Amino acid sequence: MVASSLTAASKLMKGTPKYWQDLDPRNAALLVEFGFDSNQEFDSIQKKVGDALGDVNMLRPLEFTRDTEAIELAWHIRDGLLGIVGEMRPQGTNLIIEDVCFPPAQLANATRDLLGLLAKHGYQASAAGHAAYGNLHFVMIARLSEEASRQQYDGFMRELVEMVVDKYDYWRRQKLRCLCIGAEGMPRWLFGLLHALCRAVSRPGHRTRRR
Helix, strand or coil, X not given: CEHHHHHXXXXXXXXXXXXXXXXXXXXXXXXXXXXXXXXXXXHHHHHHHHXXXXXCCCCCCCCCCCCHHHHHHHHHHHHHHHHHHHHHCCCCCEEEEEEEECCHHHHHHHHHHHHHHHHHCCCCCCCEXXXXXXXXXXXXXXXXXXXXXXXXXXXXHHHHHHHHHHHCCHHHHHCCCCCCCCCCCCCHHHHHHHXXXXXXXXXXXXXXXXX
């Protein structure tokens, strides 16, 4: 979750930390859920995570919680980020929800590129997703009844496809075998969209969190 998303959440959701209101937009946060069968295993998880983040410059101390209410609040905030923008959008506008994937090892760089692209085209530079899978969700507010807004959206989508497919070369890295790959004469934006769909249904071990 990038900092701008957390700052937006702090304005609309009760129970969010006060320091979210003044976060540097260049920062981000990870919400990670661990499963364990014993206190010893939980202690081991905490140590491993602490060791892995030992050299990371963190704004706040690493925090673990087993409190049910705190956990539910954290996921409520995470799951509600997309709705925040929808609630704030002006009347008569369209809320567009997008979903893109990058190589997980390059997610930090890809996130910076995505936020820069959103800002370049006049959209809110905010995103959240699933770090382990290189997945990012973001939303855009548009007035698709107006030509200028359609042109704005078209320009953004063209550059987004170039970034995902060309710069991060993602479909070649994944080596997926989907019907959409190799289709002749397909527009690049549609190719990018269909490829993302193929990856979503082909990803092994993917789990969707259910309440």
